[in-house]
Structure formats: structure tokens, C-alpha cells
Amino acid sequence: xxxxxxxxxxxxxxxxxxNLIISTNVLQNIPQKHIMLFTYIIGIIFGFxxxxxxxxxxxxxGYIDKNHREILSALANHFSLPFIITYALSEQxxxxxxxxxxxxxxxxxxxxxxxxxxxxxxxxxxxxxxxxQGFKLNMQIVDAGxxxxxxxxxxxxxxxxxxxxxxxxxxxxAQKADCSMPxxxxxxxxxxxxxxxxxxxxxxCIPRTLSxxxxxxxxxxxxxxxxVQTKSIFRDTGxxxxxxxxxxxxxxxxxxLLCIILFCILI
Numbered sequence: 001x002x003x004x005x006x007x008x009x010x011x012x013x014x015x016x017x018x019n020l021i022i023s024t025n026v027l028q029n030i031p032q033k034h035i036m037l038f039t040y041i042i043g044i045i046f047g048f049x050x051x052x053x054x055x056x057x058x059x060x061x062g063y064i065d066k067n068h069r070e071i072l073s074a075l076a077n078h079f080s081l082p083f084i085i086t087y088a089l090s091e092q093x094x095x096x097x098x099x100x101x102x103x104x105x106x107x108x109x110x111x112x113x114x115x116x117x118x119x120x121x122x123x124x125x126x127x128x129x130x131x132x133q134g135f136k137l138n139m140q141i142v143d144a145g146x147x148x149x150x151x152x153x154x155x156x157x158x159x160x161x162x163x164x165x166x167x168x169x170x171x172x173x174a175q176k177a178d179c180s181m182p183x184x185x186x187x188x189x190x191x192x193x194x195x196x197x198x199x200x201x202x203x204x205c206i207p208r209t210l211s212x213x214x215x216x217x218x219x220x221x222x223x224x225x226x227x228v229q230t231k232s233i234f235r236d237t238g239x240x241x242x243x244x245x246x247x248x249x250x251x252x253x254x255x256x257l258l259c260i261i262l263f264c265i266l267i
Contacts, residue, residue, distance in 0.1 A: 001065045006128075006162050009192075011036075012026075015050070015053070015148065015153065016146055024115075028061075028063070028211040032063065032064055032065065033118050033121055035058055035064055036064060036068070036072055036114075036117065036118065036121070037114070037118060038054075039049040039051060039054045039055055039064075039072060039076050040072070040075055040110075040114050040258055042054060042076075042212070043077060043078055044076070044078050044081065044107065045074075045080065045081060046080055047078060047079050047080025047081075047083055048077050048078065048079055048080075048081075048222065048224070048226055048229075049077065049152070049229050049230065049233060050076075051072075051073060051075075051076025051077040051078065051227070051228045052076070052077050052233045052234070053097060053228065053233055054076070055068075055069055055072045055073040055076060056069070056073075056233045056237070058167075059237070061239075063116075065121075065131035066237070068121075069234065069237070069239060070115070070239065070240055070244045070247070070257035071113070071117060071247060072117070073230060073234070073242070073244060074243075074244050074248050075113050075114050075247075075249070076110075076116070077230060077248075078106070078107070078110065078219075079219055081103075081246075082150050082217060084101060084102075084103070084106065085103075087195075087198075088198050088215060088219060090196050091101060092202045092215070093146070093202060093211065093212060093215060094201060094217035095152045095212075097178075098137070098266065101262045101266060102130055102212075102216065102259065103258070103264060104258070104262065105216055105218060105255045105256075105259035105262060106219055106220055108229060108254075108257055108258060109220070109250075109251040109254040109255055110251055112253070113154065113247075128168065129249075155229070155232065159193075159225050160193060160196075160225065160227065161238050162197060162225075163192045163196075163223070163224060163225035163228075164195070164196040165194050166192050166224075168189060168194070169189065172242055173185065174252045184227030186200055186201075186204055187201070187204075187214065190214070190218060190223075191221065191223050191224065192223055192224045192225060193217065193223050193224070193225040194218045194219065194221075194222060194223040194225070194226065197218050197223060198215050201214045201215055201218065202215070202219065209246050209263065212263070213256050213260060216252075216255050217252050217255065217256050218258045219246050219255075220248070220251050220252040220255040221249065221250055221251075227241065227244065227245060227248075230244060
């Protein structure tokens with residue numbers, strides 16, 4: 001129900017709009033850095049996998065240099081603000097105040113990375129110029145946008161369900177094997193799928209501060225499910241997943257450190 005009530009309505013509308021924007025060529029004369037910034041902002045607002053999807057689509061259309069796809073998708077692939085505030089912070093962690101601490105912890109590392117990326121590419125232009133095609137809009141484009149929107153979200157739903165099941169496997173194995181480290185198994189399982197993983201972490205008998213830090217790590221890293229989905233979005237494009245994983249891991253570590261520092265200073 002979480003997927004249907006909170007994720008589907010927001011993402012479905014925007015996936016249709018994004019497909020229309022790309023198919024109608026309205027962005028063909030927009031500078032690359034502006035499109036990259038647009039991708040980053042929309043990725044934060046609408047959440048995963050919009051950041052990766054836009055990056056893949058813009059690269060395929062030639063609006064963004066393909067050499068930037070791993071970095072930009074890692075920076076723009078976030079969970080949406082409503083998901084983080086409503087589900088992760090309020091419902092699971094029972095946090096009712098100081099949202100800014102956690103949001104800054106999550107978004108500041110990627111924001112710094114985005115600023116650096118835009119600064120480096122400030123005066124660069126695309127190596128391959130895009131031929132002007134002009135604006136076009138017809139019912140075929142609208143129909144294709146709707147179908148692509150459904151395809152994207154059905155895949156997302158499938159991955160959420162699949163990896164929610166997979167995330168329980170380490171815990172089940174540990175219980176059947178009478179493992180002496182069930183906590184480790186739970187934490188490992190949590191990193192397979194973030195939505196389910198946050199619930200697992202919040203149900204552990206660990207200090208509240210540690211629960212918060214682990215949830216920040218999960219939200220920043222994205223989990224194995226998000227990585228597989230991102231790779232699926234960029235299939236047959238030469239996307240280097242290891243670069244994406246390293247960037248997400250680095251941002252996750254920075255987010256955790258930042259959360260601890262802000263938590264100690266402000267609370």
C-alpha cells in the first residue's frame with residue numbers, strides 16, 4: 001500500500017510529463033549544465049528512479065554528455081522528500097522535529113557534488129551537436145509517454161517486492177542456523193531494499209541514535225534494489241555500475257558523518 005498510495009501517484013504523473021518533455025524536443029536548445037541541474041532538482045523532488053531515468057533519457061537524446069551518466073545519476077538518485085519526511089522520519093523513526101538536520105545530512109553531500117560538477121562543466125559544450133528537430137506533439141507521443149510511465153513504475157514495483165523478499169533471507173538463514181549474530185544478518189538484509197530495510201532497522205533492539213544513522217545510510221545509499229534498477233534503466237549503454245556504487249557509498253558515509261556531527265551540535 002505504501003507503493004500505491006505514496007510512490008505511484010507522484011511518480012506516474014511525472015514519468016508521463018518527463019517522457020513528453022523529452023519526446024517533444026523542448027529542451028534541445030537548453031545548455032547542458034541547466035539540464036543537469038534540472039535533473040538533479042527533479043530527482044530530489046520526485047524521488048527514485050526519476051534521477052536515473054532522466055539522466056538515461058537525456059544522454060540518449062544527446063542533451064547530456066554520456067561521460068557524466070554515472071556521476072549525475074548517483075547525485076540525482078534520491079528518495080523523494082515526501083517519502084523521507086512522511087515514511088522514514090515520521091512513521092518509522094517517530095521524528096516530529098528537527099527535520100532540517102536529517103535533510104541536510106542526506107542532501108548536502110550530493111549538492112556539493114552537483115555544484116562541483118556544474119563548475120567543472122561551466123564552459124564546456126557537448127562534443128556532438130544535436131540537430132534541430134523542432135517542437136512536436138501528437139497523440140502517439142502522449143500514448144507512448146503513458147505506456148513508458150506505466151512500464152517504469154511496474155518495474156519499480158516489481159523490484160520493491162522482489163528485494164523486500166530477498167531482504168528477509170539473511171534473517172531467516174541466521175534464525176535457522178541458530179546464528180550468534182542475528183543483528184548483523186538484519187542489517188545486511190536491510191541494505192537490499194530501503195523501504196523494507198528502514199522498517200527492519202527501526203525494529204532492531206539498538207540505540208535510537210544508531211537507528212537514525214543506519215536509516216540515513218540506507219536512504220543515502222539506496223540499497224541493492226536501487227542499484228539493480230539503475231543498471232536496468234541504463235541497460236545496453238555501457239553504464240559502469242561500479243562507479244555509481246562507489247559514489248553512492250561515499251555519499252552515504254558523508255551523510256552519516258554529517259548526521260552525527262549535526263546531531264551532537266544541535267540536539
